[in-house]
Every structure is written in structure tokens, then in C-alpha cells.
Amino acid sequence: MTIRYDGQVAIVTGAGNGLGKSHALQLAARGAKVVVNDLGGTVDGSGGGSDASQAVVAEIEAAGGEAMAHGANVADFDQVQDMVSKTMERWGRVDILINNAGILRDKSFGKGSLDDFKLVLDVHLMGSVNCTKAVWEIMRAQNYGRIVVTTSSSGLYGNFGQSNYGAAKMGVIGMMNTLAQEGAKNDVKINALAPTAGTRMTEGLIPEKAFDLMTPETVTPAVLYLVSKDAPTRTILAAGAGGYAVAKIVETDGIYLDDADQTPEAIAANWDAIANSEPKQLQAGFEQTFKFLGKAAQAKGISLE
Template sequence: MTIRFDGQVAIVTGAGNGLGRSHALQLAARGAKVVVNDLGGSVHGEGGSVSAAQTVVDEIVAAGGEAMAHGANVCKADEVADMVKATMAKWGRIDILVNNAGILRDKSFAKMEENDWDAVIAVHLKGSEVCTKAVWDIMREQNYGRIIMTTSSSGLYGNFGQSNYGAAKMALVGFMNTLCLEGAKYNINVNCLSPVAATRMTENLMPEEMLALLKPELVTPAVLFMASKEGPNRAVIAAGAGGFARAVVLETEGMAFSEEDATPENIAANWGTIADAATGKEYKGGNEQTIKFLTNAQKVRG
């Protein structure tokens, strides 16, 4: 089976460089009409120019594909609405949204200023929400959609100096978890990509020999899979250097105590059992956790 996107329309944010550029080029190579969105700012979110996006569009057109550039700031609902309106006017549908736009403002939490926190949260989290909201009703009405958030190992596992970035990236996993429930009956799949790639955001963080292995093009296959008709729903796919894995949030079975025994001392005494990862289970909704606690409480209380 060859994954193709003929007749489909994709919007890729932050697609002027790096991962976004790779996603846009490979979607187009497989038949998608692509909106290449990029504000054209620096890695810190400063400045702006549509030239980077237009360069990618020119590459796609030169290869025989269809594409258009748009410089919408993903944090601004009116600019994103204009992008969506232009897309609908040109092609009449939107099948795929890849929320890829991002910036960095790395500092230890002790040294981080509020504007560093706010700027990163705005682009990664608010920007993904604004773009998703702008296409959500379109996808509901056409009974089809594929939305991909870009999370990070910094959110899933932590990274020194990236409390703002990590908080925003983990929030996108929570965003996905609810959207996939609300979009299921409309055939809207929502997934997350956790990439490791050599981009403007990582070029100063790793040695050259490591960066050489981390080509953005070796991450994009995960996006193509998640964007496909046969793709998963509610998956966090980690990707880098041609390797792919699934990250999962697990909850242990834990222990239930009677009312009298539900004390911090008993938690401490039984922490090994409570925290035993071997009993971990993946839940598909918050209600499953509630049911577990209620069921176990009834067993303890008779």
C-alpha cells in the first residue's frame, strides 16, 4: 500500500524551514495541495517575512505540485482565518493540518522573564489552538480531518532550561487527548509528533556529527503516516534519525485503602506497590481512571 494524498489539501505551519519545510515538500510529493504557512521570523519569534514560505512553494511548483504561501501569525485568529478563507476559496476543502510552528526562549526558570514564558506558550499552545479551531468546523462538516500537533521530548520527559517550551509541548498532548474524543464521530484523527531533528532550533545544541544523522526528512514519514486515511488516532509518535517509537502515558494499578487507612503514612509504606510500573495501563479517557478508583474502593470497603 502506497500512502497518497491526491485530492487532499494540507496546511503546514512554520513550513518555511526545517521540519515544516520537509513536511510540506513530502506531502506535496505525494499529491497533496499544500498551504505553506510561515511568519518568517527568527527562531526567537522576532521579525517576519513571507519569503521563506514562498521559496518552499516555488520548490513544490517546480516539482509539478500545487501550493500557496501564507504569512499568518498562528497566534492571531484574524490572520489564521484569512489563511483558511484563502485556502477554501482556492481549493474548497482542508483535510490535513500540521501544527508545526514554534519558537525557543531557553533560560533556566530562575532567570526566565514573563515575556519569555508567554511568547513560547503563545506560539506553541495558543497557535495550535487557533489554527485547529479555524479548521475544526470545516473538517466536521466534510466528515474528515487529520490534525497533527508537534510535542517534544522536552515536554514528555523534561529538558534543562526549557520550562516554558516543555510546558507548552506537554499541553499539546492534553489538547490531543480531548480533541480525539470529540472528533471521533466526524472521522477527525488527532495525533502528536515528538521529533528530534537538525533544525534552526537544535543546530547549537548538538555536535555536527550528530546533527548529520538527524535530517528532518527522516522525521516526516511519521507525519505522512499520521496524516493518512489509514493513520492512527491519539498516538504520540517519537521520530528521529529514521527511528520511530510510540510514547505512552501509563497509570499504575495502585492501591486502595479504607477511609481510616487512607493516610500519607500508608502511602509511604506502600509506595513500591503503588508506583510499580509493571502494573501500568494506558487509559483512553479520564473516566477510566475514575472507574478504577471507584471499583477498587468498593472492593476495599466491601
């Protein structure tokens, strides 16, 4: 069955170029009305202008779609609220939010400034928070919403010179994990995209031949699935160059140590059993608590019921 978004309204941040532009064009091609958000700055977040977003709107309209541009800085909640208000005035609903806007201020941790660190967090993490907050009650009230945050392998696994970016990209995963629970009863689903693509943000970092394979268009199908009616929730979908995979945060089953053995020496002696026991993907934070309580109660012969 073809996935379409007829009658739905989508907001895509950072949609003037690269991944965001690709997401916006494909959503529109499949029937969505699209808000093309872009501050119009450079890769490091400086400057601004509406040319890029207006060009994407023109392309959508030329193909017979509906779109509007908005230049909100996602790090500024007032500007984000204005964007959402204008969207509601024009179309009366918001069904899809794709948090894609981002900047880079790459430097090793020792050489990078705290101002740059905070700026990257403001755009990637607080930008996603601001946009999600602005549409959250709208989606809950209409009992439908699909939200995507953009994470990164740099956050999931680390990447030299990107402590600021990596911290922000893991931050959005923490938000996703909780909002997936809070939105469930109103059919508001939230997922994460972990893309790798040849864009302004990766130009010069990747060999040219590889760059040519890693088009934004190979990533966008992953987003289109994550914002579809039958999408999963609380899922990290990695995509790039035509490859797709799911990343998972798992925790080993672990062991219980008797009172006398609850020492760093005993942990060292039992490290293999702790670190390499059967891993499991927990669905909520309290599951970890219950797991450890269960092990302790069993060892001590205590009933927790």
C-alpha cells in the same frame, strides 16, 4: 500500498524551513495541495518576511505540485482565520493540518521572564489551538480530517532551560487527548509528533556529526503516516535519525487504602505497591475515576450498579 494525498488539501505551519518545509515538500510530492504557512521570523520569534515560504511554494510548483503561501502568525486567531478562508476560497476544503510552527526562548526557570514564557505558550500551544479551531468545523462537516500537533521530548520528559517550551509541548498532548474523542464520530483524527532533528532550533546544541544524521527528512515519514487515511488517533509518535517509537502516558493500577489508612504515612509505607504496580494506558479521564471507585466499592462491599 503507497500512501498518497491526491485531491487533499494540507496546511503546514512553520513550513518555510526545517521540519515544516520537509513536511510540505513531501505532502506535495504525494499529491496534496499545500498551504505553506510561515511568519518568516527568527528562531526566537522576532522579525518576519515571506521569502522562505515563497521559496517553498516555488519548489513545489517547479516539481509540478500546487501550493500557496500565507504568512499568518499562528498566535493571532484573526490571521489564522484569514489563512483558512483563503484556503477554502481556492481549494474548497482542508483535509490535513500539521501544527509545526514554533519558537525558542530557552532560559532556566529562575532567570527566564514571564513574558518569554507566555510568548512560547502563545506560539506553540495557542498557535496549535488557533489553527485547529479554524479548521475543526470544516473537517467535521466534511466527515474527514487529519491533524498533527508537534510535541517534544522536552515536554514529555523535561529538559533543562525549557520549562516554557516543555509546558507548551505537554499542553498540546492534553488537547490531543480530548479532541481525539470529540472528532471520532466525524473521522477527524488527531495525533502528536515528537521529533528530534537537526534544524535551526537545534543548531549548536547537537554535535555536528550527530546533526548530520538528524535530518528533517528522517522525521517527515512519521508525519506522513499520522495524516494518512488509515492513521491511528491519539498517538504520540517519536521520530528522529531514522528511528521511530511510540510514547505512552500510563498509570499504575495502584491500591486501595481503608478509611483508617488514608494517611500520608500509609502512602509512604505502601509506596512500592502504589508506584510499581501494573501500568496501563487509560483511554479517557473517567477511567481513572471508575478504577478508584471500583476499588473502594469492592473493599466496602458496595454495588455501584
